[in-house]
Amino acid sequence: MASHLANAIRFLAMDAIQQANSGHPGAPMGMAEMATVLWREFLQHNPSNPKFYNRDRFILSNGHASMLLYSLLHLSGYNLSIEDLKNFRQLHSKTPGHPEYGYTDGVETTTGPLGQGIGNAVGLALAEKILAAQFNKPGFNIVDHHTYVFVGDGCLMEGISHEVCSLAGTLKLGKLIVLYDDNNISIDGKVDNWFSENIPERFAAYGWHTVANVDGHNETAIRAAITTAKAETDKPSIICCKTKIGKGAANKEGSHKTHGAPLGAEEIAATRKALNWAHEPFTIPQEIYDEWNATANGAELEQQWQDLFNRYQQQYPAEAAEFIRRMDGKLPENFTAHVQNALNDVCSKAEKLATRKASQNSIEILAQILPEFVGGSADLTPSNLTDWSGSTAVTATDGGNYIHYGVREFGMAAIMNGLSLHGGIKPFGATFLMFSEYARNALRMAALMQINPIFVFTHDSIGLGEDGPTHQPVEQIATLRLIPNMSVWRPCDSAESLVAWADAVAAENHPSCLIFSRQGLPFIPRDSQQLANIRRGGYVLKAASEKSAQAVLIATGSEVELAINAQTKLAEQGIATHVVSMPNTHIFDQQDKTYRDSVLPVGLPRIAIEAGVSDSWYKYVGCNGAIIGINRFGESAPAEQLFQEFGFTVDQVVEVVKSVI
Secondary structure, eight states: OHHHHHHHHHHHHHHHHHHHTOSOOHHHHHTHHHHHHHHHHTOOOOTTOTTOTTOOEEEESSGGGHHHHHHHHHHHTOSOOHHHHHTTTOTTOSSOSSOOTTTSTTOOSOOOSTTHHHHHHHHHHHHHHHHHHHHOBTTBOOSOOOEEEEEEHHHHHSHHHHHHHHHHHHTTOTTEEEEEEEOOEETTEEGGGTOOOOHHHHHHHHTOEEEEEEETTOHHHHHHHHHHHHHOOSSOEEEEEEOOTTTTOTTTTTOGGGSSSOOOHHHHHHHHHHTTOOOOTTOOOHHHHHHHOOHHHHHHHHHHHHHHHHHHHHHOHHHHHHHHHHHTTOOOTTHHHHHHHHHHHHHHHOOOEEHHHHHHHHHHHHHTTOTTEEEEESSOHHHHTOOOTTOOBOOSSOOOSEEEOOSOHHHHHHHHHHHHHHSSOEEEEEEEGGGHHHHHHHHHHHHHHTOOOEEEEESOSGGGOTTOTTTOOSSHHHHHHTSTTOEEEOOSSHHHHHHHHHHHHHOSSOOEEEEOOSSEEOOOOOOHHHHHHGGGSOEEEEOOOSSOOSEEEEEOTTHHHHHHHHHHHHHHTTOOEEEEEOSOHHHHHTSOHHHHHHHSOTTSOEEEEOSSOSGGGHHHHGGGSEEEOOOSOOOSSOHHHHHHHTTOSHHHHHHHHHHHO
16 A cells, blocks of 8 residues: 555646646656655644644755645645646646745745755754743653755755755754655756765765665655654754656656656556556545545644643743744734834934944844844854844754854855744844845745745945955845845934834734944934834935925935935025935835825935945936936945045035936
8 A cells, every 4th residue: 555655646746747737747756755654654743733833844845846745735634625736837726836835735935946945944943943942841842843854966956055954963953854865867867977976975074864875765764764863863864865756657767857847648648557556637546545644643643732732831821821922923012112112212322323233232122022033143243243132052052042154144044034934933144235145045035935034234335345346235235125025124323223123023924134334324313203204114304494395315324314414515505405214115115105205295306325226216216316326346445435436425416416406
């Protein structure tokens, strides 16, 4: 019967891909035995409650093998019908071409770009470690689950796999178990000419427990390997399963031609005959469904955990309430009042600060009521200023709440996504804005999944100074704003910085990028309405005095001070202007038209000022306005000289305003 259980996966995958005339049958067929053993004998889950807190997490990092996961979910009893499988890769289906978080019950993360799934998995395993340290008590291991990952050759070729697996070994994430589909095939054919390293030795060097040369089609061998991996609690494990891509295909087994195209009707018919599968497409005998169904075992598993948690709740009521709050993603009841009181205090101090320091002050304020904060930096903590008085390092032996990611920007962002996906944690991580480029694809995936990690980017412009154009971001703010569903904040002072942090923490369905300066920026006084309007993304910070405005100056970050100084000089020459601070264009664009028109009155010329590329500002200034930006790379020099060199001066702003009114 065991082979028939694996073959059920094979034929569901073959049939769905054939019907869609699109997909990747080779990997699901090759990993069928691996999946059968793991899902039927080891994976702790409840198909009737896919969000069961203490479930094991399963990640299909080689996400092109999505029909493997969809077949497993369907056979195990999740809310994924045979009709859903028939709609594989069709518009608005629950079975998109690559697994997508939020579309399908049981899909833990969106895996498409190779390598990011294993990155997310390290974050999931790290979340388990951190939460276990915070909540478990003697005799009450309420946080106690594994993270299982399937990876292919492509995942392990990607550089991100080196970043995250190295860190996982250093942190001794013993509940992370990876099964490597070692079939020696990628799209171009056999990988020998471009992927030749010894994977077990590579992972042993990371500090992993390795199980080499497992027959990936021998269920007894797979079972023994997973049992051994679970017994190793001080190291993550990788099980290297030797497999054949397209296993079972009558004429194409082992061929790269099975990787990314349907097998074809003739080959599928021949495979049915070869594997003695006498069932029509999309037909699974009831006895096979009965063998696969995990709903009864899942309900029993969850009930056992619930009984444990009930006893925990009686003995540790405060901790239990906090665990539920955090896993449900709810903010503390006093969050809004705490932020408002802190904002009042910030305004009373009126300090001139680099906004990276204002950011650190905001972290300190919020950490007082957010024990779910888990911060970190890609080896730039003293520069990013992302630690706080209560931060303690996550190490191999301690849970902690601050992750030293090392120089691993992409890995950091993907791990943060995993931390966020797990629940119970609000992760933030930092690097220089210039190095957001390294992390870009993980930022995009966070936005696509509608999850809410907080990406902190400091040293935000040519104001970085002497490190020169390699480190001076020019186009990065604009391109971050182009990511759909990404909220990008560039505050001008300590008040806007705290509001930006509070908004990012409260976000429910999008990630945030918080962009901060290296250099000191003055505090700008505001009335209560202006303070409230910061949350609207853009607002009139300094209205024209004495007479009607002739133009609007729009600025962000460090350039807001420049706009205010230019407003003063223009007023001396009889030219009245409004100054609009627009720290978040994403939020401003979501405001109603009446409000937007009150901030940017129709008919008034507009001048946008930002030390970055100018293209994204045309939608605000139109054809009658102007942009003071920088459309070339910077230079190495002190920041003050650079702002002069590139025209970010009061006199330049004054001349530009005169030219458009």
